[in-house]
Amino acid sequence: MRFLIVDDSSTMRRIIINTLKKLGHHECYEAGNGREGVERLATTPVDMIITDWNMPEMSGIDFVRAVRANEATRQLPVLMVTTNAAEEDIVEALKAGVSNYVVKPFTPDTIKEKIQAALRMAPSRTR
Ligand SMILES: [Mg+2]
Numbered sequence: 831m832r833f834l835i836v837d838d839s840s841t842m843r844r845i846i847i848n849t850l851k852k853l854g855h856h857e858c859y860e861a862g863n864g865r866e867g868v869e870r871l872a873t874t875p876v877d878m879i880i881t882d883w884n885m886p887e888m889s890g891i892d893f894v895r896a897v898r899a900n901e902a903t904r905q906l907p908v909l910m911v912t913t914n915a916a917e918e919d920i921v922e923a924l925k926a927g928v929s930n931y932v933v934k935p936f937t938p939d940t941i942k943e944k945i946q947a948a949l950r951m952a953p954s955r956t957r
Pocket residue numbers: 837838839882883884885
């Protein structure tokens with residue numbers, strides 16, 4: 831499976847990619863903010879997106895809205911990994927079209943479980 835990891839922290843991207851590699855997923859692409867993520871998706875098809883919320887230029891929430899507004903990417907599972915843990919933030923993220931949500935800091939087991947859950951939910955997405 832191909833993953834796109836969108837986070838302005840290269841350290842966080844590394845942690846997520848190392849976790850994915852341990853799970854057997856070696857095809858991982860990176861972007862430093864939502865705008866770079868949109869550009870990357872225009873040239874590189876992926877099977878799942880893992881994105882941060884707080885980023886310069888284009889936030890994760892605006893990135894998710896852009897992903898859902900594009901016919902080519904609207905069905906992709908999107909996992910949001912963020913420090914924004916307030917209930918209203920989670921509700922906003924789900925409204926924007928996030929498939930699942932991980933609050934930092936996370937353990938490898940948590941992200942593994944959330945990735946698997948997001949993949950299970952993907953086929954039933956209808957919007
Ligand atoms: Mg950030």
